[in-house]
Amino acid sequence: VNSDFAEEPATKVKFQTSLSLPGCSSTLSLLGTGYREKVxxxxxxxxxxxxLYANQSVFTKLDAWSGLSSAELQKDSSLFDAIFQAPVEKSLNIVLVRDIDGKTFWDALDEAVSPRISSPTQVDExxxxxxxxxxxxRPLKKGTSIFLTWLDTTNVLVSRL
Structure with missing residues (x-):
């Protein structure tokens, strides 16, 4: 077992346990993995x-969830909100597990993102x-990586590999 990678079990995609990304002042650590299924x-x-990767300083903001089971955490979106609102560098690495067109990718991503933006501003829109x-x-190939990297709470870099 290579400890430099963690595998998302449903898709078998391997993620590095830490990343150095352009624009980030420090290495980001893998907090967890998941997958998106479209019906x-x-x-x-x-x-x-x-x-999901973040600067290790994010852990100082997460004491309230210490000791909770993964089942308890999955039922409570406040942990996710706390991570995304924390003023630390973070990145979401999305890896396609099938060839899809850009519209299908956007629709799946939009279904996951839009509900988390409670009252979008004109800038958000x-x-x-x-x-x-x-x-x-745009066609997107299986294995394509897309990084959404928050340098702070208002600036996001989008990159595709």
Whole structure:
């Protein structure tokens, strides 16, 4: 077992346990993994796996969730909110697990992101529109990595490998 990687079990995608990314002042540590499944008709199809990374200083903001089981954490979105609102560098690494078109990718991502933006501002709407246009009409291949990297709570870098 290579301790430099962690595997997302449903998709078998391997994520590095730490990353150095452009624009970040320090190495980011893997906090956890998951995957997104999109339902077409009645069939669930895995679209992407994701690994969430953050500066290790985020752990000082998470004491309230210490000792909770993964089942308890999954029922409570406040942990996720605390991580994303923490003023630390963080990155979401999305790895496609199938060939898809940009619209399908955006739809799956939008379904996951939009509910978390309670009252989007004009700036939020503009940013989402720009982000959507990056993917519309573009084929995306299995294995493509997309990084959404927050340098702070207001600046996001988007990169594709």
């Amino acid at each position: 077409f008709a009645i069939i669930g199809v895995k679209v992407y796996a994701a690994g 503009s940013a989402l529109s720009t982000f959507r246009s990056v993917f519309q009409g």
